[in-house]
Amino acid sequence: MAAIEEQIQSFREYVRRMIDYKSAIALLGWDARTKLPRKGVEARSQVIGTLSTEYFSMSTSNTMGDYLTTLLVHEQDLDPVLQRTIEVLKKDFDRMSKIQVDRYEKFIVLTNTAQTVWEEAKATNDFAMFEPYLASIVDFQKEFIGYWGYEGHPYNTLLDAFEPDMTVDILDQLFAGLRQDTVALLSEIEKAQPIDDTVLSRHFDVERQREFCQHVLRKIGYDLEAGRLDESGHPFATGIAPGDVRITTRFLADFLSTSIFGVIHESGHAMYEQAIGENLRSTPLHDGASMGIHESQSRFWENIVGRSYAFWQYFYGDLQKMFPEQLADITLDQFHRAINVAKPSLIRTEADELTYNLHIMIRYEIEKGLIDGSMAVHDLPQIWRSKMKEYLGIEPPNDAEGVLQDIHWSTGDFGYFPSYSLGNIYSAQLAHAMQKELPDFDAMIARGEFAPIATWLKQHIHQHGRLLTPKQLIEKATHEPSDAKYLVAYLNDKYRTVYGI
Numbered sequence: 001m002a003a004i005e006e007q008i009q010s011f012r013e014y015v016r017r018m019i020d021y022k023s024a025i026a027l028l029g030w031d032a033r034t035k036l037p038r039k040g041v042e043a044r045s046q047v048i049g050t051l052s053t054e055y056f057s058m059s060t061s062n063t064m065g066d067y068l069t070t071l072l073v074h075e076q077d078l079d080p081v082l083q084r085t086i087e088v089l090k091k092d093f094d095r096m097s098k099i100q101v102d103r104y105e106k107f108i109v110l111t112n113t114a115q116t117v118w119e120e121a122k123a124t125n126d127f128a129m130f131e132p133y134l135a136s137i138v139d140f141q142k143e144f145i146g147y148w149g150y151e152g153h154p155y156n157t158l159l160d161a162f163e164p165d166m167t168v169d170i171l172d173q174l175f176a177g178l179r180q181d182t183v184a185l186l187s188e189i190e191k192a193q194p195i196d197d198t199v200l201s202r203h204f205d206v207e208r209q210r211e212f213c214q215h216v217l218r219k220i221g222y223d224l225e226a227g228r229l230d231e232s233g234h235p236f237a238t239g240i241a242p243g244d245v246r247i248t249t250r251f252l253a254d255f256l257s258t259s260i261f262g263v264i265h266e267s268g269h270a271m272y273e274q275a276i277g278e279n280l281r282s283t284p285l286h287d288g289a290s291m292g293i294h295e296s297q298s299r300f301w302e303n304i305v306g307r308s309y310a311f312w313q314y315f316y317g318d319l320q321k322m323f324p325e326q327l328a329d330i331t332l333d334q335f336h337r338a339i340n341v342a343k344p345s346l347i348r349t350e351a352d353e354l355t356y357n358l359h360i361m362i363r364y365e366i367e368k369g370l371i372d373g374s375m376a377v378h379d380l381p382q383i384w385r386s387k388m389k390e391y392l393g394i395e396p397p398n399d400a401e402g403v404l405q406d407i408h409w410s411t412g413d414f415g416y417f418p419s420y421s422l423g424n425i426y427s428a429q430l431a432h433a434m435q436k437e438l439p440d441f442d443a444m445i446a447r448g449e450f451a452p453i454a455t456w457l458k459q460h461i462h463q464h465g466r467l468l469t470p471k472q473l474i475e476k477a478t479h480e481p482s483d484a485k486y487l488v489a490y491l492n493d494k495y496r497t498v499y500g501i
């Protein structure tokens, strides 16, 4: 037994070093996106590359293989944190060791080039330029799936990398009802009286926006002593280490929603990581359970809380005081309606809460089709246009605003997109369960009492980090499997009130 105790100790130390590398990579990445002078970009990429290679080597090394083999023999005697740590690391280890190093390196080189080509193709609206790269990336995905194997649909193993246990069967079912209802609701909204949201595009002093955002952050419970708010072109949240989870936003003087809802969104991600249990420190479990669960936290705060009437009952007075000239003639009702406009649009990242999921479903269906061979890369511009027409009733005038708009395919991140809609689906289901336990949910928010909400989330989701799977988390927190009906009900409830239909 003494020998195994020593093995455990040495394994913990090995994993701690891996996590330290990850932390350094995260900090360098944060700096690269917020502070780094332009001329330092190349050297920085090299440093990040070196550390990433080191992390990757450690996670796929013979030493790691030996640890996993030895410790798995004694699995029954290990504590749950150690058991799950081994399970998570073994999954990565098995996945990576099935791919030959030279094939993986080729794939990394390809995606690095493809990102640059994609940027140019998007800027010049030239799908043909990107097409051969995308075709090669799809071929690689199929090759990797061949090594990994799969059950059911070949796309399942790609989904599993972002959302463990998620399958095409489950997703098809979740999306089917959501799509039908969203399309129906949207067509009713289009017949309703349009909402005037021009107030959001008045001039809002950036310094004051920053002040207001800090006020909101403090109030909803983002710990500014365990994080900070900075600016970047694309807002993000990043967990650097326990006690250091940072967020960024973007301030636009002529559009108020970008900073406020960006900040609330990213703080939802960050409050998740700030509340992960101390017992998971220096393990890979000190992280979100999945991309979908992570997104459920940001969207819960941004949409369900941040765009609610109750939230602005509490905050609108403060916002008006900050911007007396801009908002004097706008009532709370008008403001609440303005931040909840739903309208079909071309660009996913700018889409509203209702139409957003339709953008995701289009990408999901295309990814599935490319992987099972029922669609060809060459036909994507046409497929994109016809799906946009079918789902959203509009067609992009060019590929830059159509099939070329997202970076994900150029980086080889097939299977990622569904996470965004899963986040919406989970968030509504969690809110429903929470409201049963906190029946005066809206009244609390209207009084500016956010602590009970944060406590509920910490208890059911945050503290567990990656100790539990997404499926386990949702079923434990809501006592049922994931179901899109809560999102459908929430969207109907909200938009029927906002549009008076």
Ligand code: ZN
Residues within 6 Å of the ligand: 265, 269, 295, 298
């Ligand atoms: Zn997010």
